[in-house]
Amino acid sequence: xxxxxxxxxxxxxxxxxxxxxxxxxxxxxxxxxxxxxxxxxxxxxxxxxxxxxxxxxxxxxxxxxxxxxxxxxxxxxxxxxxxxxxxxxxxxxxxxxxxxxxxxxxxxxxxxxxxxxxxxxxxxxxxxxxxxxxxxxxxxxxxxxxxxxxxxxxxxxxxxxxxxxxxxxxxxxxxxxxxxxxxxxxxxxxxxxxxxxxxxxxxxxxxxxxxxxxxxxxxxxxxxxxxxxxxxxxxxxxxxxxxxxxxxxxxxxxxxxxxxxxxxxxxxxxxxxxxxxxxxxxxxxxxxxxxxxxxxxxxxxxxxxxxxxxxxxx
Amino acid sequence: xxxxxxxxxxxxxxxxxxxxxxxxxxxxxxxxxxxxxxxxxxxxxxxxxxxxxxxxxxxxxxxxxxxxxxxxxxxxxxxxxxxxxxxxxxxxxxxxxxxxxxxxxxxxxxxxxxxxxxxxxxxxxxxxxxxxxxxxxxxxxxxxxxxxxxxxxxxxxxxxxxxxxxxxxxxxxxxx
Numbered sequence: 001x002x003x004x005x006x007x008x009x010x011x012x013x014x015x016x017x018x019x020x021x022x023x024x025x026x027x028x029x030x031x032x033x034x035x036x037x038x039x040x041x042x043x044x045x046x047x048x049x050x051x052x053x054x055x056x057x058x059x060x061x062x063x064x065x066x067x068x069x070x071x072x073x074x075x076x077x078x079x080x081x082x083x084x085x086x087x088x089x090x091x092x093x094x095x096x097x098x099x100x101x102x103x104x105x106x107x108x109x110x111x112x113x114x115x116x117x118x119x120x121x122x123x124x125x126x127x128x129x130x131x132x133x134x135x136x137x138x139x140x141x142x143x144x145x146x147x148x149x150x151x152x153x154x155x156x157x158x159x160x161x162x163x164x165x166x167x168x169x170x171x172x173x174x175x176x177x178x179x180x181x182x183x184x185x186x187x188x189x190x191x192x193x194x195x196x197x198x199x200x201x202x203x204x205x206x207x208x209x210x211x212x213x214x215x216x217x218x219x220x221x222x223x224x225x226x227x228x229x230x231x232x233x234x235x236x237x238x239x240x241x242x243x244x245x246x247x248x249x250x251x252x253x254x255x256x257x258x259x260x261x262x263x264x265x266x267x268x269x270x271x272x273x274x275x276x277x278x279x280x281x282x283x284x285x286x287x288x289x290x291x292x293x294x295x296x297x298x299x300x301x302x303x304x305x306x307x308x309x310x311x312x313x314x
Numbered sequence: 315x316x317x318x319x320x321x322x323x324x325x326x327x328x329x330x331x332x333x334x335x336x337x338x339x340x341x342x343x344x345x346x347x348x349x350x351x352x353x354x355x356x357x358x359x360x361x362x363x364x365x366x367x368x369x370x371x372x373x374x375x376x377x378x379x380x381x382x383x384x385x386x387x388x389x390x391x392x393x394x395x396x397x398x399x400x401x402x403x404x405x406x407x408x409x410x411x412x413x414x415x416x417x418x419x420x421x422x423x424x425x426x427x428x429x430x431x432x433x434x435x436x437x438x439x440x441x442x443x444x445x446x447x448x449x450x451x452x453x454x455x456x457x458x459x460x461x462x463x464x465x466x467x468x469x470x471x472x473x474x475x476x477x478x479x480x481x482x483x484x485x486x487x488x489x490x
Binding site: 011015016041042044045049054055056057058059062066070071072117120121125126127128129130132133135136139143171175178179182183186187190191192193194195196197201202204205206207208209210211212213214215216217220221222224227270271272 | 320323324326327330331334355358359360361362364365366367368369370371372373374375377379398399400404407408409410411412413415416417420421426428429432433436439462465469470471472473475
């Protein structure tokens with residue numbers, strides 16, 4: 001049995017222990033970049049998804065009636081004009097850049113969230129898992145001190161002689177980690193309810209869905225035993241990402257396996273920004289010393305690769 | 315950190331825990347639903363509902379796309395095919411193919427019949443430029459699909475294209 005005092009101590013340690021902000025701030029940069037790309041990807045078909053005039057698939061007044069719940073939607077308060085519809089997207093893209101570079105970070109994150117949710121509520125029928133993940137992560141990011149490092153805010157503050165404290169409470173990182181784990185755990189449980197994941201054939205069917213297909217992977221999807229291996233590996237890795245990742249000894253191997261899983265899916269299938277946001281969120285599971293190691297090693301590796309590539313080229 | 319602030323923040327954590335549990339576990343029980351009423355309002359306001367059922371419990375076994383056939387008063391017909399991710403190049407597929415895949419998947423389902431009139435009108439507008447002098451009578455929304463063969467009985471090689479589709483008119487919008 002655990003005493004209440006010990007429980008509170010554990011709670012305190014889990015949520016309020018202080019840690020270096022590097023991982024969170026690097027995540028902010030990567031996440032901001034994906035928010036930005038997401039905004040840019042909406043420009044081409046903006047009229048179809050969010051337009052006001054004849055080009056819109058779902059007219060604004062209909063969408064407000066379909067989804068008329070008590071929820072954030074700036075379209076309710078704006079005049080129904082093309083200009084205001086465009087302004088929402090432009091403001092979303094602008095604030096996503098602000099999130100990425102860390103300028104007025106907190107308020108930019110809040111505005112970016114409100115605009116993103118409004119656009120998603122404007123047309124709920126085009127949302128994929130990447131949109132859901134970005135919405136949930138951005139919500140938690142509103143409460144996170146993502147501005148204390150690698151940001152314009154931090155630079156300006158330091159210039160004024162008032163540098164931010166870079167050791168932060170683990171609280172928001174923990175909430176993001178929990179959200180992240182829950183995605184994996186939930187999907188594993190749902191998949192275990194079916195037959196195809198259990199009997200090892202699910203990847204056969206997913207790889208034959210033509211709208212998802214991207215690049216030809218030789219062999220992998222053409223042999224039943226490889227299909228079984230891929231199906232069960234995916235299922236086990238997803239389960240591990242939701243559970244074993246919390247155990248110190250398993251954390252790094254599980255993260256590495258998860259990284260391979262997402263890269264494999266990204267190469268072979270097209271599922272929006274889901275895989276990239278998941279990969280970016282992996283950094284939240286790294287210890288400060290591991291983040292530091294990555295920060296030191298990655299630029300060296302990239303520089304070495306670039307040097308080799310340029311010497312080969314010339 | 316002050317005790318009051320800590321209690322407030324812990325309350326926030328618990329609320330988020332409850333909401334995460336709420337969206338992931340089926341809770342049909344009336345009493346539980348009553349208890350969760352405030353959490354539901356919170357989730358709804360911030361749009362924090364989430365569902366992680368892609369390819370679950372089983373992946374789809376059908377490749378589906380949509381078209382809309384417009385019949386004109388002079389007896390002619392014209393067809394609008396909704397964009398398909400499968401016919402796009404890599405960049406287009408990455409940038410917006412997924413959105414068209416999702417919306418086709420949403421529209422084809424009977425539970426989303428409230429979208430059908432708008433979809434039919436949209437197709438009609440798309441075809442207007444080529445048929446501006448004609449009077450449209452009706453718009454038929456059509457599902458096209460082919461089943462992925464069973465893995466045991468007929469193993470289909472990866473990336474082999476099945477161009478034979480079944481078709482079914484699932485909605486007719488009378489324009490006049």
